[in-house]
Amino acid sequence: MERKKQAQPSLFRILVVDDAEDAREVIHTHLEDAGYMVRTCASVAEALLAVESSVFDIIITDLRMPKASGLELIQHVRNTLEDIEVMMITGYPSIEGAIEAIKTGAEHYLPKPFTERELLEAVRAIVEKLVRKRLAHGQSISGQTYGIVGESAAMQHVFKLIDKAGDNTATVQISGESGTGKELVARAIHYVGKRRSSPFVSVNCTAIPENLIESELFGHVKGAFTGAGTARSGFFEIADGGTLFLDEIGDASLAMQGKLLRAIQEKAIYKVGSSRPLHIDTRLICATNKNLKQLIEKGLFREDLYYRINVIDISLPPLREREDDLLLLMNHFRAKFAKDTGRPAPFFSDEALRQLMLYHWPGNVRELENLVQKLVLICEGDTIELVDLPSTLKPAVGVGKRLDRSLAEYEAEYIHEVLGSVHGNKTKAAAILKIDRKTLREKISNRYQKNEIKS
Numbered sequence: 001m002e003r004k005k006q007a008q009p010s011l012f013r014i015l016v017v018d019d020a021e022d023a024r025e026v027i028h029t030h031l032e033d034a035g036y037m038v039r040t041c042a043s044v045a046e047a048l049l050a051v052e053s054s055v056f057d058i059i060i061t062d063l064r065m066p067k068a069s070g071l072e073l074i075q076h077v078r079n080t081l082e083d084i085e086v087m088m089i090t091g092y093p094s095i096e097g098a099i100e101a102i103k104t105g106a107e108h109y110l111p112k113p114f115t116e117r118e119l120l121e122a123v124r125a126i127v128e129k130l131v132r133k134r135l136a137h138g139q140s141i142s143g144q145t146y147g148i149v150g151e152s153a154a155m156q157h158v159f160k161l162i163d164k165a166g167d168n169t170a171t172v173q174i175s176g177e178s179g180t181g182k183e184l185v186a187r188a189i190h191y192v193g194k195r196r197s198s199p200f201v202s203v204n205c206t207a208i209p210e211n212l213i214e215s216e217l218f219g220h221v222k223g224a225f226t227g228a229g230t231a232r233s234g235f236f237e238i239a240d241g242g243t244l245f246l247d248e249i250g251d252a253s254l255a256m257q258g259k260l261l262r263a264i265q266e267k268a269i270y271k272v273g274s275s276r277p278l279h280i281d282t283r284l285i286c287a288t289n290k291n292l293k294q295l296i297e298k299g300l301f302r303e304d305l306y307y308r309i310n311v312i313d314i315s316l317p318p319l320r321e322r323e324d325d326l327l328l329l330m331n332h333f334r335a336k337f338a339k340d341t342g343r344p345a346p347f348f349s350d351e352a353l354r355q356l357m358l359y360h361w362p363g364n365v366r367e368l369e370n371l372v373q374k375l376v377l378i379c380e381g382d383t384i385e386l387v388d389l390p391s392t393l394k395p396a397v398g399v400g401k402r403l404d405r406s407l408a409e410y411e412a413e414y415i416h417e418v419l420g421s422v423h424g425n426k427t428k429a430a431a432i433l434k435i436d437r438k439t440l441r442e443k444i445s446n447r448y449q450k451n452e453i454k455s
């Protein structure tokens with residue numbers, strides 16, 4: 001059975017170079033399941049192009065490949081790039097090869113064949129080293145302090161809670177409207193605490209099919225059910241020592257809620273097909289944009305689970321209630337996206353700024369980020385004018401802000417606009433919207449059914 005890809009990228013980017021497709025894919029799958037961002041290349045030539053155009057934290061390369069060998073790649077990386085760790089893997093383990101690899105600058109060496117566990121342990125050790133190195137140089141892990149911008153009283157309070165949560169393993173519940181930064185906060189809690197060098201595994205509760213809940217969460221033993229040809233770890237086990245982020249917990253089915261509650265209460269999981277409890281040390285962070293208390297009243301959310309996950313409660317206010325942060329965020333995104341264009345960051349005209357301040361931001365920070373990105377990209381002069389703003393933001397006659405549209409309507413319209421701006425290219429649209437292509441496809445097909453997106 002195909003495993004659905006639900007673990008989402010951690011902040012560490014890994015390049016895997018191997019001419020053997022099978023090996024490449026196995027490593028790719030293991031690393032991606034563990035939450036890393038992974039890119040693969042089949043040759044040194046391809047890898048050299050990749051390291052020039054993108055940033056990686058770790059390179060895992062095979063030694064023997066046709067044409068150029070892994071040693072050439074290592075040499076190149078050592079001469080041109082700092083702050084990147086290289087691990088050599090090889091199917092012909094020889095002392096000479098290992099010595100040569102280390103001499104050339106591959107600090108890490110993993111002989112083939114290796115198990116998933118051996119691979120992940122080796123990578124984890126490298127990540128730990130990178131984290132230590134970067135902290136020692138005063139860099140924060142993501143290039144910014146948690147990557148979270150905000151000075152409002154509400155956000156100051158959130159930062160305090162992140163610090164507090166980082167210190168311990170209590171379950172955290174993050175609530176807030178869509179696009180307010182819930183996932184960002186979850187990652188910050190993980191990376192600020194001791195668990196930072198272990199995986200951060202992000203799982204969307206709505207993405208797990210009902211009949212697979214148990215095996216996806218807890219794993220299964222070989223032969224547990226038809227199609228279970230091999231044993232497999234579940235998300236709890238993959239995130240052992242690290243953090244399991246359960247996104248959209250408010251949408252978890254009652255069956256899933258029951259299973260989660262048991263795992264939390266017993267601090268142990270049972271793999272499907274096994275009666276042996278497996279003790280795991282996985283920190284849970286849950287997020288939702290729903291009101292769980294209301295769901296409890298309607299009988300859709302278990303009250304006992306609510307109290308278990310709500311030990312530390314972080315609530316992210318909508319952007320319209322964070323006026324102090326709005327300018328700060330606009331400036332932050334303005335500078336961030338200008339960097340990508342290589343031009344100086346454009347300014348906002350007073351009228352444009354006023355309009356942006358008046359707007360009610362139903363899509364919160366995500367909407368602001370996407371808008372500023374678009375404005376910076378299309379801006380030709382040094383100022384973003386009122387006319388550059390999309391019509392949804394411009395004042396309707398006599399009305400400063402529109403407060404009459406549903407979020408679904410707004411979203412459909414916005415998706416439509418973004419798709420238009422990239423000529424219908426879904427990969428590009430998904431990248432701008434910062435959702436994956438599958439989610440985009442689902443949103444489009446939902447809306448098509450309701451006739452809300454026409455393109």
Ligand SMILES: Nc1ncnc2c1ncn2[C@@H]1O[C@H](COP(=O)(O)OP(=O)(O)OP(=O)(O)O)[C@@H](O)[C@H]1O
Nearest residue numbers: 147148149177178179180181182183184289365366
């Ligand atoms: N305070 C902030 N500073 C900088 N970037 C932010 C901030 N808040 C949110 N963002 C950015 O806005 C986007 C949306 O944030 P995130 O995905 O964390 O929101 P969310 O609450 O999980 O949304 P959803 O409910 O839709 O899943 C991301 O690109 C994130 O980096």
Ligand SMILES: [Mg+2]
Nearest residue numbers: 182183247287
């Ligand atoms: Mg989210």
